[in-house]
Amino acid sequence: MKFLNFFRRRAEPVPVATPEEKAQMRISAMAMARARETGRPGLQRFELRPYEPPPGVIPAADRSAVLAMDSTPYGYLNAVGFANGFPGYQYLADLSQRPEYRKMASRLAEEMTRKWIAFKTKGDGDKTDKITKIEEALERHRIRELFKEAAEDDGYFGRGQIYVEMKSPRGTVATDDPIELASPLFLDPRKIAKGSLVAFRKVEPVWTYPGVYQSTSPLKAGFYKPGEWYVMGQIVHCSRMLMFISREVPDILKAAYNFGGLSMSQIAEPYVNNWLRTRNSVGDLVHSFSLTILKTNMEATLSGAGDEGLAERADLFNQYRDNRGLMITDKEMEEIEQINTPLSGVHELQAQAQEQMASVSSIPLVVLLGITPSGLNASSDGEIRVFYDYVKGQQGSIYRDNLKRVIDIVQLDEFGEIDPDITFEFVPLFELSEKEIAEANKVEADTDAIYIDRGVLMPEDVRARLATDPDSPYHALELSDEVKAPDEEGVSEEVTEDEPANTA
Secondary structure (H helix, E strand, O other): OHHHHHHOOOOOOOOOOOHHHHHOOOOOHHHHHHHHHHOOOOOOOEOOOOOOOOOOOOOOOOHHHHHOOOOOOHHHHHHOOOOEOOOOHHHHHHHOOOHHHHHHHHHHHHHHHHOOEEEEEOOOOOOHHHHHHHHHHHHHOOHHHHHHHHHHHHHHHOOEEEEEEEEOOOOOEHHHOHHHHOOOOOOOOOOOOOOOEEEEEEEOHHHEEEOOOEOOOOOOOOEOOOOEEEEOOEEEEHHHEEEEOOOEOOHHHHOOOOOOEOOHHHHHHHHHHHHHHHHHHHHHHHHOOEEEEEEOOOHHHHOOOOOHHHHHHHHHHHHHOOOOOOOOOOOOOOEEEEEEOOOOOHHHHHHHHHHHHHHHOOOOHHHHOOOOOOOOOOOOHHHHHHHHHHHHHHHHHHHHHHHHHHHHHHHHHHHOOOOOOEEEEEOOOOOOOHHHHHHHHHHHHHHHHHHHHOOOOOHHHHHHHHHHOOOOOOOOOOOOOOEEEEOOOOOEEEEOOOOOOOOO
């Protein structure tokens, strides 16, 4: 036996790896480089860098000197780990073509201008004619539409601007008079004479760049606030440009963001990308949730020899493949297996991605996408009320100061003076239903009846309030008509304004 074992082939010893060698993993540099190039799909990273406007915004002779005003330490900021910078107006304009970004900006702008404003007056004087002329001027100059477009630009690009076109005291249009265009626009009848207002025009931020701004002393009023703007080669004083910025960036980033703010598109991009990936994944999953496997003879194909019969067999299988068809297979050599991917819970994942996309814009799903809540006693009233409160806050922070300036300019143009007793307020967006209005009127009428019975009010007091309330159905009631009030025995007696009812 020992002699026979001598002629047997001895097996080569298998090397046994030590625990240290098992734990160690070597990854090639090529694989790492490919992973860095690929990255996570849908995510964009932009280095923080100086913003450079397109050619023509700054005069060629002034370009180097103006751009040199930006003293932000970009190298230091990028070295300490800044991951996101300004993507540029070209990239943001590209995002505005997607419905997800467009609906966020446009829907909020529509809600901010849907009900618009109502004028109020102080004192006892009748200013109806003045208010009518102001409203006509605002409509003539399309202020409501321009404010909506400026809010959309703020959502797309992070900044909206409206230029005020005026005639100079010499009678020339400001855009044709460089000296007038660069001078401040004071709210004074000596600067804004009657009939000097020409138009209001919206200007996209890509065509503007800040001129002179102070960046040395944070204690001064003009710190990081441009005193003038370059608009396609022309110098425009800041008082002639109405600025709309809802999401300010820190001072250290203002120059890189062209003195604008964060756009809604830039904030919502990770959430929109997550939604797009989820939507595409769900679509792919539904499209191929069922996988059919035909087990057949693959010997010739796997060995490298040509096998046209296999391709024809696959075509025949696809021709017969149908829920109402009959699939015939070889009993000895073939077998069919079907794998189905469960689809339960997929719709919930997709709905959550949509909700996250809507949450970043502070717009409820029913307002943004028209999707109503599901479930027993589900309602969106609470979310809509919260959204209307948010819109009211946005109106006050973005619109109020600019709208006050527009109305003052219109008054100087129409009347030659500014009436401090004329003010305005934004009309509330929330509306009561017809049933809720009827119930509120019933409660109010019962309260008035109690006050009249107790002698607190006279019937003519309630009548006057109903006649002057613009929301009352008796708004056009003539106060000169006679009022009949019930007497103590229930018999009505005529009451006029000169002879009040006997309420004793």
